[in-house]
Amino acid sequence: xxxxxxxxxxxxxxxxxxxxxxxxxxxxxxxxxxxxxxxxxxxxxxxxxxxxxxxxxxxxxxxxxxxxxxxxxxxxxxxxxxxxxxxxxxxxxxxxxxxxxxxxxxxxxxxxxxx
Amino acid sequence: xxxxxxxxxxxxxxxxxxxxxxxxxxxxxxxxxxxxxxxxxxxxxxxxxxxxxxxxxxxxxxxxxxxxxxxxxxxxxxxxxxxxxxxxxxxxxxxxxxxxxxxxxxxxxxxxxx
Numbered sequence: 644x645x646x647x648x649x650x651x652x653x654x655x656x657x658x659x660x661x662x663x664x665x666x667x668x669x670x671x672x673x674x675x676x677x678x679x680x681x682x683x684x685x686x687x688x689x690x691x692x693x694x695x696x697x698x699x700x701x702x703x704x705x706x707x708x709x710x711x712x713x714x715x716x717x718x719x720x721x722x723x724x725x726x727x728x729x730x731x732x733x734x735x736x737x738x739x740x741x742x743x744x745x746x747x748x749x750x751x752x753x754x755x756x757x758x
Numbered sequence: 759x760x761x762x763x764x765x766x767x768x769x770x771x772x773x774x775x776x777x778x779x780x781x782x783x784x785x786x787x788x789x790x791x792x793x794x795x796x797x798x799x800x801x802x803x804x805x806x807x808x809x810x811x812x813x814x815x816x817x818x819x820x821x822x823x824x825x826x827x828x829x830x831x832x833x834x835x836x837x838x839x840x841x842x843x844x845x846x847x848x849x850x851x852x853x854x855x856x857x858x859x860x861x862x863x864x865x866x867x868x869x870x871x872x
Contacts, residue, residue, distance in 0.1 A: 647802075676858075676859070678862075683767070683864050684864060685762070685764075685849060685862040685863050685864045685865055686849065686851075686862040687860075687862075688858065688859075688860040691858055699858075701858070701860060702860060733803065735859075737859075746793075746805050746808060747795075747805070747859055749795075749802050749803040749804070750802065751801065751802045752802075752803075
C-alpha cells in the first residue's frame with residue numbers, strides 16, 4: 644500500500660514564526676502536492692512538484708514556499724505565519740508509472756493553528 | 759474555468775439505507791476524470807470511485823456507484839446498504855486529462871445513524 648505521511652497531526656504556532664510542514668511518500672511517486680482544506684471551500688492547491696527540485700505554483704501560493712530536495716519528501720514552508728493560514732494542510736502524491744495515473748494518495752493532514 | 763459544486767453541505771442516512779450525494783461540474787473539456795474521495799473523521803482521505811468521461815458506463819465499486827450524466831455535467835454518488843463506517847466527509851473532484859488535480863467541491867458531510 645502507498646503510504647503518505649506528514650510530520651505532525653497538530654501544530655500550534657505564533658504569528659510571524661517560520662513553519663515547516665513535511666510530507667514523505669514511500670512509493671517512489673514523481674508528483675507531490677500541497678493543499679489546504681477549509682470548511683466550505685474544499686481543497687485548494689498551494690504548490691505542486693513533478694520532480695526533484697522542481698516546483699510549480701498552484702492557485703493560492705501567496706505566503707508559502709516549498710522544497711523538494713529528495714524524491715520522497717516535499718516540504719511546505721510558511722515564511723511568516725499569519726492567522727489566516729490557520730487551516731488543515733493535506734499532502735498528496737501520484738505516479739506516472741501506473742494506471743490509473745490520476746488517483747491521488749493523501750497524507751493524514753496537519754491541522755495548523757496560528758495564534 | 760472548471761468548477762465543482764456540491765450542493766449538500768450535510769446529509770444523514772439510517773444504517774442499511776441508500777443515500778445519494780450530488781455533484782455538478784462546469785467545463786468545456788471533453789477528456790477528463792471525475793472522482794469521489796472519502797475523508798473519515800481524523801483519518802486519511804481515500805479514493806472511493808473514479809469515472810473517465812469517455813466511458814458511458816457508470817463506475818461501480820461494491821456498495822458505491824455513480825450516476826454520470828455527461829450532458830448535464832452531473833456526477834452523483836450512491837451508497838447502498840449504508841454502514842456506520844461510511845460516516846465521513848465526501849469530496850467530488852474534477853481533473854482535466856493530463857493536468858494537475860486542483861478542482862474539488864466543498865464537500866458533503868455524511869452521517870450514518872444506527
